[in-house]
Amino acid sequence: MIRPAKHLDLNTCILRAASLLLAQLQAERLCKFDDLRQTLAALGPDGDYVFLPTVHFLYLLGRTEYHAQTDSFEYLQPQPGEVS
Known part of the structure; x- marks a missing residue:
């Protein structure tokens, strides 16, 4: 889903969903x-x-954290010197 392919729909791919x-x-x-x-x-x-x-994908990039007690996601700021 991340790799480009001939039939990849750019409107519904993971990268677009991640930006939303x-x-x-x-x-x-x-x-x-x-x-x-x-x-x-x-x-x-x-x-x-x-x-x-x-x-x-966002969790692996270090941009989100899941809190099970509140069933919610938290946005994590990029650290200084980290590529964003």
Whole structure:
């Protein structure tokens, strides 16, 4: 889903979904799981399909942290000297 391919739909790929989720998280800093999932409703039915891979991608990049007690995601600021 991240690798470019001949039939990759750029409107519903993980990179676009990640940009939508990051914009939402930057605006709110802390966002409930269901509210963040609704952010991808703009992608149509593919939004549900790419939600979890996108969340995993952002976590691996160190941009999100999941809080199980509140069932919410927190946006993590890039550290000085870190490539953003």
